[in-house]
Amino acid sequence: MTTNPRRIHNPVQKDTVTFLKTSDDTNGEYTLVEVELADGGGVGLHYHKTYSEKFDCVENEVQIKLGKSIYTLKPGETATAKPTVNHFFRNRSGKQCKFRVELRPASKGFEQSLQIGYGLARDGKTDKKGFPKDRLALAWLFDISESNLPGWMSIFEFILRKQAKKARAKGIDTKLMAEYVKF
Secondary structure, three states: OOOOOOEEEEOOOOEEEEEEEOOOOOOOOOEEEEEEEOOOOEEEEEEOOOOEEEEEEEEOOEEEEEOOEEEEEOOOOEEEEOOOOOEEEEOOOOOOEEEEEEEEOOOHHHHHHHHHHHHHHHOOOEOOOOOEOOHHHHHHHHHHOOOEOOHHHHHHHHHHHHHHHHHHHOOHHHHHHHHHOOO
C-alpha cells in the first residue's frame, strides 16, 4: 500500500486533508485541498484579507456560514467566502462529510499551517481541541494562515501578532517548518 505524502490526518479532530494542488503546483494561482471532516468538526468564525475560499461539497453535507447566512451544501453545491467575509464551516450531518476548498490566490502559509498543526496533533503537542499547547506556536500558525478574528474578537489579534513575532525571534517558526513541512 502506498501512502500519499500530501494526505495529512489530525487524530485529535479526526479530520483528513489531501493537498490536490499546492501553491508551487499552480505558480501561486490557487491552493486546492480535499477535506474529510468528522461529524461535529469544523473551523470557527474567521476571515481572510488576501484570499477567497470556495467550498465544493463532495459527499454528504457541510454547513458554511457566509456573513450572517448559513448554507447547507450537498454534493455538487458550492459557496465562496470572498476576502474580508466572515465565515466558518462545520459538519452537523451525523456522519463524515467530504468537501474541497480552493483558495485564490494560493496561500503557502495556509498550506504550511495545516501541515504543522496536524503534525503537532499527531505528536501529542495539542490540547483536546487541537490547538497547539505552545502558545507562541499557536500565534505563529494563526499569523501564517492569514486568519483574522471578526468583531470584538479582533482585539486579540494584536496580542496574537505580537506573540507570532516573538515566536519568530525565538526560532520556533524555523523549527516547526523543518520538522513538519514536507511539501
